[in-house]
Amino acid sequence: MNVLVTGGAGYIGSAVARVLEGEGHTVAVLDSLVTGHRAAVALGVRFFHADTRDKAAVRAALEAHRAEAVVHLAAISQVGTSVREPRAYFDNNVVGALSLFDAMLDVGVRDIVFSSTAAVYGEPDHCPIVEESPTRPVSPYGDTKLMIEQVLARYGAAYGLRHACLRYFNAAGALPDAGEDHRPETHLIPRLLQLAQGRGEPVSVFGTDYPTRDGTCVRDYIHVGDLARAHVLALGALRAEGRVYNLGCGGGFTVNEVLTAARKVTGHAIPVAYGPRREGDPAELVASSARIGKELGWAPRHAGIEEILASAWDWMQRHPLGWPA
Numbered sequence: 001m002n003v004l005v006t007g008g009a010g011y012i013g014s015a016v017a018r019v020l021e022g023e024g025h026t027v028a029v030l031d032s033l034v035t036g037h038r039a040a041v042a043l044g045v046r047f048f049h050a051d052t053r054d055k056a057a058v059r060a061a062l063e064a065h066r067a068e069a070v071v072h073l074a075a076i077s078q079v080g081t082s083v084r085e086p087r088a089y090f091d092n093n094v095v096g097a098l099s100l101f102d103a104m105l106d107v108g109v110r111d112i113v114f115s116s117t118a119a120v121y122g123e124p125d126h127c128p129i130v131e132e133s134p135t136r137p138v139s140p141y142g143d144t145k146l147m148i149e150q151v152l153a154r155y156g157a158a159y160g161l162r163h164a165c166l167r168y169f170n171a172a173g174a175l176p177d178a179g180e181d182h183r184p185e186t187h188l189i190p191r192l193l194q195l196a197q198g199r200g201e202p203v204s205v206f207g208t209d210y211p212t213r214d215g216t217c218v219r220d221y222i223h224v225g226d227l228a229r230a231h232v233l234a235l236g237a238l239r240a241e242g243r244v245y246n247l248g249c250g251g252g253f254t255v256n257e258v259l260t261a262a263r264k265v266t267g268h269a270i271p272v273a274y275g276p277r278r279e280g281d282p283a284e285l286v287a288s289s290a291r292i293g294k295e296l297g298w299a300p301r302h303a304g305i306e307e308i309l310a311s312a313w314d315w316m317q318r319h320p321l322g323w324p325a
């Protein structure tokens with residue numbers, strides 16, 4: 001299929017684009033490059049430098065690529081910033097998605113896989129979280145993703161837009177040729193690995209008094225390659241009624257466990273401080289991915305935290321300063 005990947009110059013999008021190509025799809029990438037990197041787009045992949053809010057540009061890209069489907073990842077995605085700057089989030093993410101869907105309907109593209117998030121659940125009552133769990137986002141970022149899911153449900157019913165929403169838990173790790181490079185970096189794993197490289201800001205472990213096995217937060221880390229493979233499967237099984245799938249490994253590791261594994265994988269001491277909780281961090285976020293396993297046959301291939309860290313460390317050592325400008 002000819003697939004347009006919005007946000008394909010970003011961390012997850014660049015992995016999705018590579019895995020789609022590897023599975024025989026013909027990919028083009030559309031990205032504003034506000035947070036993405038031109039160098040993250042593989043050589044030979046057609047690139048459209050555009051913002052999803054620019055409907056005419058999106059329409060032109062869909063037509064030029066003769067797109068049959070879209071994987072929509074383009075978004076801004078920092079939970080904390082979204083609380084301080086909700087306008088930017090609703091505008092970029094929600095207005096951007098509406099503009100994209102309009103452009104798709106204008107040119108008759110009706111298949112879409114949407115990049116959603118565990119942030120739609122907010123503070124869960126129980127773990128593992130299933131797709132039927134209540135959606136109560138606690139940040140504007142989570143709001144925007146849930147709103148887009150709701151738009152897709154209505155557009156599926158009214159316009160036959162065939163869609164799947166993938167709720168990612170903590171994406172981590174790297175493909176051999178696509179890794180993580182956020183500026184500034186806020187995520188735990190790349191921050192720890194940057195320290196191992198002797199760069200980056202000091203890291204504080206956010207909270208040691210959570211009701212977990214060692215007092216630090218538990219998160220469900222999923223390898224970006226496993227995440228990307230789920231998009232390929234979802235693309236092959238789209239329907240107008242839509243489908244929502246959690247994507248995690250179902251286990252979960254504490255911040256301290258990730259730190260211990262990072263020290264082991266890198267062979268560096270990685271000094272950290274222990275500090276107060278970060279606002280809005282639930283104690284535990286662990287997915288049940290049973291639904292996508294049962295319906296699409298998806299299962300993670302890299303569920304060990306050391307394996308995930310090793311893949312990220314490998315990429316970072318070969319790209320010590322991230323993607324070139």
Ligand code: UDP
Pocket residue numbers: 170186187188189191203204205206207217218219255278281
């Ligand atoms: N975390 C931390 N120090 C940091 C960054 C993150 O202790 O400098 C913790 C954070 O509280 C969470 C986990 O690491 O429990 C993963 O955070 P990250 O920001 O990577 O992803 P999130 O879970 O917020 O999507």
